Amino acid sequence: MLSEKNRGEAMRLIQTVGKSCVQCHKNFKLSAKVKFHFPDFSGFSLEDPVTGLDYSLKDYMKAMTQDMKLVRIYFLDGKKEKARKAGFNFVKRFEGLTQMCSDCHTGKKSEEIYFGVEAEKHITALKEAIVDGSLVRINKHLKWIGQNNCAKCHNVHETTYHLREKFGK
């Protein structure tokens, strides 16, 4: 089990990760408001790699965020089996995100920005941390992903929206 000191450290990290999620959420809400203007995310569906079913983008995001939370909760509760399951499900869903880019983008560059070599490194390290059950390392890599992927993606679309609002169409 986690020592008292480690527990404190873990909680601190969770809060940081949690924040980047909330950030995602906030940014998303803004972009959701403009989803019928630019870009258009309506009517999106993605194949969920865990269940094999087609999910709406919203349900997919929810499931992925839930996995992210569950890894940490289960590890803190000492439910290692379940924690690993949630962790691996997160990785699958995260990697499955690349399915959607080509619905709007025609270049390869956009994908490499979020799913390039750097991201791959963190995903590999995250997988190892999950197997080892190291919460500290899990949080470190989830945090990186939260900031460099989730938040960035939401930000880009939001920024585009703001620019358009400012300078007109």
Added chain:
Amino acid sequence: MITRLVFFLTAFFVIAGCERLEKLFVEEDLLERPPSKRCADCHQKIYNQWKTSRHAQAWVSEEFIKKTKNRTKTKCLSCHAPLEVKAGEKPQLRDKLREEGVNCFSCHYREETDSIHGPYKVFSPPHYSTYNPEYTSARICSGCHKKTYDNWIKTGSNKNCQECHMPSKKDRLIQKFPFMYFHSKKDLHNHSFLPLKADEQDFSITVVYKGKALMVSVKNLAVPHTVPTAQQGKPKYYLQIKGFERKETLLSESEMITPENGFEYKREKTFIFYVDKKPDEVVVELYRKLSWKKEREFVLKKRLSID
């Protein structure tokens, strides 16, 4: 009957001379971007193959219509209904006959020479032809299949796209009687643009158990681009794994593989699964789903023991 006709034509040839003969047989509309059905008047076999290809579905595909919001996303349209295909260039969108998708004239007619371009030096009285070596190079596919092409180039493979996706056999290029007999047999390339499917020989699979992790490594030995590969579609591969200890199931998991994280040529891709106990036997299966199909297709099944 044939001999008499050949005799008649040869006589005609001698009398009329090549130049006038050529003019006499020219069918002008062939160089005015006609419907593909028109090419079938002579190139029946090729037309029948093309008709079954995905190229013929490029504009009318349901998924394409959906993803382009009823064809309103303008940057999506040109490769699905191109005017002229040129090596290494993204094509322009054409105005007429869009429903034919990637059709005969888009791949073969060039305005700059006002003729049909192709892989041979031919005598083709109905339409002027220009020999163009680009047709036997992967570059002719590269303006549209850009990502696959870029990936293929990096593998250094000496096989081009056509050798696998347009396999050839000796046959006549035209089937129109009696003219077919005036032309020698040549390599006729399959125009159904087969999507193909990898098999057991194309992958090597190894498993290792270390520190409660089962590591499954898959290597694409034979396909010189990622499997799956795509420009805009969403083809997928699936890896299913079961681990047993004395026939009792310890592990049952699956992974989805997309072109972005696909099996690179001659590179190992490793999947990590967590299992508390060491399985003595592992069964790995691969399936795939093409972008335009709903069903999964079986690729291979391998039984491996761990010691």
